[in-house]
Amino acid sequence: MIKRRLGPCVTFFPQPTTLLTSVDAAGKTNLMTASWVGVVSKTPPTMAVSLHRERQTLVNIRETGCFVVNVVPASLMREADFCGLRSGRQVDKLPVTGLTLKPAAHLPVSLIDESPLNIECRLSGEVKIGDYRLLLGEIVEVHAADEAFDAAGSMQAQAIDPLVYLGGIREYWGLGARVGTAYRDGLDLAAEDKEEPPK
Numbered sequence: 001m002i003k004r005r006l007g008p009c010v011t012f013f014p015q016p017t018t019l020l021t022s023v024d025a026a027g028k029t030n031l032m033t034a035s036w037v038g039v040v041s042k043t044p045p046t047m048a049v050s051l052h053r054e055r056q057t058l059v060n061i062r063e064t065g066c067f068v069v070n071v072v073p074a075s076l077m078r079e080a081d082f083c084g085l086r087s088g089r090q091v092d093k094l095p096v097t098g099l100t101l102k103p104a105a106h107l108p109v110s111l112i113d114e115s116p117l118n119i120e121c122r123l124s125g126e127v128k129i130g131d132y133r134l135l136l137g138e139i140v141e142v143h144a145a146d147e148a149f150d151a152a153g154s155m156q157a158q159a160i161d162p163l164v165y166l167g168g169i170r171e172y173w174g175l176g177a178r179v180g181t182a183y184r185d186g187l188d189l190a191a192e193d194k195e196e197p198p199k
Contacts, residue, residue, distance in 0.1 A: 011167060012166055012168055012169065014164050014173075015035035015037075016038070017072040017080050017162070017163040017164065017172065018035070018069050019032065019033055019076075019099075020037075020049065020057055020067055020069060020070070021109055021111065021112060022067045023066075024056075024059070025063045027108075029101060029109070029110050030056055030060055031088070031093045031099070032051075032056070032083060033072075033083040034049055034050075035165040035167065036049065036051075037050075040136070045139035046124065046137065047121055047136075048137075049137065050133070051135065056087060058133055061135060062126075064108065064109065065123045066107040066109050067109060067121050067135075068104060068118055068121065069121060071116060071117040071162055072162070073161040075161065076163070077163055077172050079098075079099060082096065099112050106141050107140065117143070117144050117148070118142070119142050123135060123136070124137060148160055161174065161175070
């Protein structure tokens with residue numbers, strides 16, 4: 001395979017598209033599209049979110065110590081893109097997008113009802129990285145749409161239908177079809193390996 005060297009950039013790296021909900025000290029909710037988001041620890045369950053130091057969402061999270069990561073399904077691509085184009089300092093994004101808020105279970109911040117997967121996070125740390133702030137949020141609750149489960153209780157990814165953002169080329173993509181099962185399909189490459197897969 002021939003490779004091109006692109007230098008230090010974020011081009012082509014697939015990232016989840018999420019909408020962060022945060023609330024300021026006065027109780028006003030803000031929506032922000034964020035793609036630099038991911039799970040970084042299982043014990044304790046923790047998500048990391050990287051925000052530019054001038055974002056209103058960063059101010060809100062520092063004031064209240066909490067936020068919700070709302071996974072964006074492909075059907076909400078336009079709404080998510082809009083929430084990344086406008087600042088909460090100038091625009092109330094809720095009436096423009098028509099999205100619906102629901103109370104979280106444990107924290108004073110709302111979930112987006114149209115999101116099939118919502119993760120309540122309590123701020124547990126902050127790291128300065130240049131112009132960005134990496135926020136660590138301990139997961140205190142996960143909300144998943146009932147239709148994302150089959151009769152046996154297994155989660156079905158097609159019901160989540162997560163939107164993926166490709167930085168650099170500025171394109172959104174869906175996931176497409178399932179191509180394999182994690183912790184199982186690679187075992188045929190190591191048939192002699194009797195170790196259990198990681199949990």
